[in-house]
Amino acid sequence: MGKQRNEKEPGRKLVAQNKKARHDYHLLTTYECGMVLTGTEVKSLRQGRSSLVDGFVQIDGGEAWLHNVHIPEYSQGTWTNHSARRKRKLLMHRAEIDKLESKANETGHTIVPLALYFKDGRAKVEIALAKGKKEYDKRQTLREKQDRRESDRAIAAARRRQRERAAR
Template identity: 60%
Template sequence: MARETGTKLITSNRRARHDYEILDTYEAGIVLTGTEVKSLRTGRASLADAYADLHNGELRIHGVHIAEYSHGTWTNHAPRRIRKLLLHRGEIDKLTGKLTESGLTLVPLSMYFKNGWAKIELGLARGKRTYDKRQAIAKRDADREIERAVQRRAKGFTD
């Protein structure tokens, strides 16, 4: 059986980029059971309310919901169990130093299959305040309006 190549997105946490300022990103493997992998292949996962933390030198993720596999037997998995993440020791040590700073957290941004292996993209993030969110929305709207004006001008329309 040939191993699949490339990446296939399972789910993404679109809310994270709105609520947090992403400072750095990391790719980590996930320790999963068989029914969890089968459920992920059908795309039944949610990263809402999920976060990662360090515990005894290991990186763990909390709050990820992977639905029970519908064709599973009585040995199905718990949907919201704590799962271990796999990173190189040097990356974990670097994260340990950064997470001791106040206001920083690890937020899952997306979950995907890469060359057949389940991966999760983590973002080292700092929470945005309400006025930061409003500024980001205003900037995005202004950029859109500028782009529309440039396109109208390129097509020969004048105001």
């Protein structure tokens, strides 16, 4: 299987990404988790349909739960179909859950999903412990991104001109 666009490693098929989380939060640490899913949820994910925009993770009774992630109903599903926004249990090690719970209880910290993907045939979700950005932080990040893009363009244009001179 060839490497597909926006994928970091082979055997990983990206289903959904939460780009807004990277804009709205400072990401402190990331974790890869498995999920407890029904058959129709897996089939719907394999069709590449899902949304992480409003999603968040909450820890209840020593278990991590993924809330508000939209996995639409499977089109060929019957009475076995799932509800689109039900809470889903995350599969993590006890030590990771305990560490996340203690950090998430600090003021301003939350746990957000970043990506939903298949890794070697198993559905995984990448979550991150995050701290909310202030409005000026968001503007600063955008400004840095824009400056980086402009400098990359200038460097590429200079290299192009240099190649054209060398070809003459």
